[in-house]
Amino acid sequence: MKVSALTTAELELQLKQSGIFIQTGPFVTHLQTRIASVAQGVGLLYTDFSLLEQTDYADFHVSLERPHNLRRWFKPQVLFRFDSSPPFKPLPLDQALPMLEWGLNWCVSSHANRYLIIHAAVVEKDGYAAILPAPPGSGKSTLCAALVNRGWRLLSDELTLVRVDDGKLIPLPRPVSLKNQSIDVIQHYAPEAIFSPKVHDTIKGTVALMRPPTASVARALEPAQIAWVIFPKYQAGASTQLQLLPKSRTFMRVADNAFNYSLLGTKGFETLSNLIDAADCYDFTYSVLDEAIATFAALKPPTFNT
Amino acid sequence: MKPPLILQAFRQPDALTTFSLLDWDMLLRQARKGNLLVRLYTLLQERDLLQQVPPQPREQLEWSQAVAERHRQSVHWEVKQIQKALSQVDAPVVLLKGAAYVLAGLPAARGRIFTDIDILVPKASINQVEAALMLHGWMSTHHDAYDQRYYRTWMHELPPMQNIRRGTVIDVHHAILPETAYIHPDSSKLLAAAQDLPGYEGFKVLAPSDMVLHSAVHLFHEGELDNGLRDLTDIDSLLRHFSSHVAFWPELIERAQVLELSRPLFYALRYCSHLLHTPVPLSAIEAAEIAKPNRFTLALMDALYSRALLPMHPSCSDWCTDTARRLLYLRANWLRMPPLLLARHLFHKAFISPKEE
Numbered sequence: 001m002k003v004s005a006l007t008t009a010e011l012e013l014q015l016k017q018s019g020i021f022i023q024t025g026p027f028v029t030h031l032q033t034r035i036a037s038v039a040q041g042v043g044l045l046y047t048d049f050s051l052l053e054q055t056d057y058a059d060f061h062v063s064l065e066r067p068h069n070l071r072r073w074f075k076p077q078v079l080f081r082f083d084s085s086p087p088f089k090p091l092p093l094d095q096a097l098p099m100l101e102w103g104l105n106w107c108v109s110s111h112a113n114r115y116l117i118i119h120a121a122v123v124e125k126d127g128y129a130a131i132l133p134a135p136p137g138s139g140k141s142t143l144c145a146a147l148v149n150r151g152w153r154l155l156s157d158e159l160t161l162v163r164v165d166d167g168k169l170i171p172l173p174r175p176v177s178l179k180n181q182s183i184d185v186i187q188h189y190a191p192e193a194i195f196s197p198k199v200h201d202t203i204k205g206t207v208a209l210m211r212p213p214t215a216s217v218a219r220a221l222e223p224a225q226i227a228w229v230i231f232p233k234y235q236a237g238a239s240t241q242l243q244l245l246p247k248s249r250t251f252m253r254v255a256d257n258a259f260n261y262s263l264l265g266t267k268g269f270e271t272l273s274n275l276i277d278a279a280d281c282y283d284f285t286y287s288v289l290d291e292a293i294a295t296f297a298a299l300k301p302p303t304f305n306t
Numbered sequence: 307m308k309p310p311l312i313l314q315a316f317r318q319p320d321a322l323t324t325f326s327l328l329d330w331d332m333l334l335r336q337a338r339k340g341n342l343l344v345r346l347y348t349l350l351q352e353r354d355l356l357q358q359v360p361p362q363p364r365e366q367l368e369w370s371q372a373v374a375e376r377h378r379q380s381v382h383w384e385v386k387q388i389q390k391a392l393s394q395v396d397a398p399v400v401l402l403k404g405a406a407y408v409l410a411g412l413p414a415a416r417g418r419i420f421t422d423i424d425i426l427v428p429k430a431s432i433n434q435v436e437a438a439l440m441l442h443g444w445m446s447t448h449h450d451a452y453d454q455r456y457y458r459t460w461m462h463e464l465p466p467m468q469n470i471r472r473g474t475v476i477d478v479h480h481a482i483l484p485e486t487a488y489i490h491p492d493s494s495k496l497l498a499a500a501q502d503l504p505g506y507e508g509f510k511v512l513a514p515s516d517m518v519l520h521s522a523v524h525l526f527h528e529g530e531l532d533n534g535l536r537d538l539t540d541i542d543s544l545l546r547h548f549s550s551h552v553a554f555w556p557e558l559i560e561r562a563q564v565l566e567l568s569r570p571l572f573y574a575l576r577y578c579s580h581l582l583h584t585p586v587p588l589s590a591i592e593a594a595e596i597a598k599p600n601r602f603t604l605a606l607m608d609a610l611y612s613r614a615l616l617p618m619h620p621s622c623s624d625w626c627t628d629t630a631r632r633l634l635y636l637r638a639n640w641l642r643m644p645p646l647l648l649a650r651h652l653f654h655k656a657f658i659s660p661k662e663e
Binding site: 028056057058059061083084085111112113114260262263264265267 | 326327328330331335338339360362363365366368369370371372373375376379618619620
């Protein structure tokens with residue numbers, strides 16, 4: 001059954017009572033909350049996701065709730081709990097939905113050590129995937145959101161999962177988090193995309209979440225093959241430029257962006273070397289989205305890969 | 307009432323194969339809270355039962371295993387660094403607890419994740435050890451004058467030292483209990499009986515009985531029992547391992563008297579056998595009873611420890627659990643220093659020390 005099969009009231013009730021067991025990529029998350037705005041957000045953003053009938057096991061048991069303190073009367077807050085204990089401090093109540101996303105990312109990045117987990121967006125077309133690792137502010141999510149609205153499949157906008165056993169990229173499609181000006185840019189670029197209401201004054205500025213494309217969610221269990229590692233950089237007024245990068249430098253830069261590279265030890269090193277070996281690596285500067293999309297469309301898969 | 311799943315698992319690992327998916331879900335949640343996931347994995351691996359675990363929980367257990375492998379490597383590496391730093395210090399260095407189990411290759415090391423490395427050195431050498439560590443990049447972590455005095459005058463250790471490059475922490479002890487505690491296990495006896503560690507020149511580990519006793523006093527004088535069950539399974543593992551030696555049990559009882567640690571040993575044997583069904587011979591239980599408290603105290607302690615030693619998960623708690631934890635916290639402070647000093651310390655911490663952000 002899909003989330004869309006429930007009315008908002010039904011979803012709200014189920015989240016309040018036993019919670020929902022929702023499949024996100026390879027993980028099952030058990031989510032409970034009494035907060036109506038979260039229920040509405042889940043209904044809006046997770047509409048294409050599967051709800052599991054079998055409710056006796058979940059990888060992550062999480063909840064969002066309003067802490068019982070005095071502050072609830074004048075400055076209400078929201079607390080994310082991972083199986084009863086909160087990994088973070090509470091945030092203002094209107095940030096509940098972004099907090100759910102941050103919390104779910106935390107669940108994956110601090111536990112799922114079957115994967116080398118890279119802080120990067122990852123998209124795929126015609127069987128070839130591009131990883132876009134980049135520090136915040138580089139326009140990674142903007143580019144990712146633009147690509148997935150122009151026919152690329154979304155694997156993830158935040159966490160690239162490289163399966164240690166076979167080096168395959170494992171999808172984890174979830175809402176795409178856009179910040180500040182990028183929100184208007186993408187709403188203008190893809191007017192049909194569905195967005196959550198804007199949330200102001202978060203630690204990352206203004207945030208809005210974009211519903212992942214239906215087709216990407218439908219293929220969430222289908223792994224992809226690496227073809228490119230591309231470090232995007234948005235620079236106002238810059239001309240579109242794709243510059244080949246040496247693999248050695250790419251390796252170090254990707255390792256810097258990985259959550260569990262050193263934790264995985266030898267396995268982490270081997271997984272990352274195989275990944276970089278199989279990819280063409282680039283630095284990519286852009287300012288015009290259409291030109292960026294055209295550059296991506298013209299990418300040739302690495303020759304040894306075909 | 308059935309015991310919590312986490313206790314069932316350690317009592318009868320073979321019965322894990324009959325667990326339903328719902329049981330596994332709850333077991334993993336309890337184990338994660340108790341810092342016992344890796345130990346659970348080890349338990350299954352040693353009995354060759356991993357393949358019989360349903361795929362979803364097995365996946366989670368394997369996630370935790372990655373952490374364990376990395377941990378073992380880094381402990382060896384860190385101890386090598388400490389050894390290098392202390393190579394010019396002419397004093398025995400005894401590794402304690404987790405690091406000792408790892409380096410001595412004991413089963414208690416399997417599946418145990420810890421953050422700090424603890425060492426014991428003679429009190430006369432402690433300044434020399436501190437200076438050598440500082441020269442090699444470890445810095446004292448407590449800069450407040452009161453904290454420095456607290457550690458250096460009243461405690462049994464230096465303020466924890468952190469390596470400025472790796473962020474790793476070492477605790478340098480000269481005794482196993484604070485100076486202000488009411489019992490004083492003689493450190494020179496512990497050092498004299500310590501055993502060499504092959505491959506690590508100048509480094510030692512405690513003798514088997516002393517290792518058990520240290521583990522026991524550490525757990526039963528400790529105020530924060532977040533990892534209580536993990537520490538109890540350490541003692542369980544040490545007891546099972548060392549008991550293959552015939553003279554172990556009588557030696558353990560006798561050594562406890564020499565070191566004034568008969569009471570913590572009594573509790574360790576009692577709660578190991580009650581909660582984990584550790585096979586302790588009847589003769590040892592009876593011999594340990596010389597340190598048994600009066601029956602009212604014992605009933606109270608049973609009520610407190612049977613709750614506080616479980617993982618801090620709602621499924622292992624009842625309406626008394628929080629109170630039990632608080633009372634044991636008070637008890638630990640009571641054992642740590644005399645009442646007047648304790649009052650003064652708590653007053654300073656509450657009203658004078660700068661607040662942590």
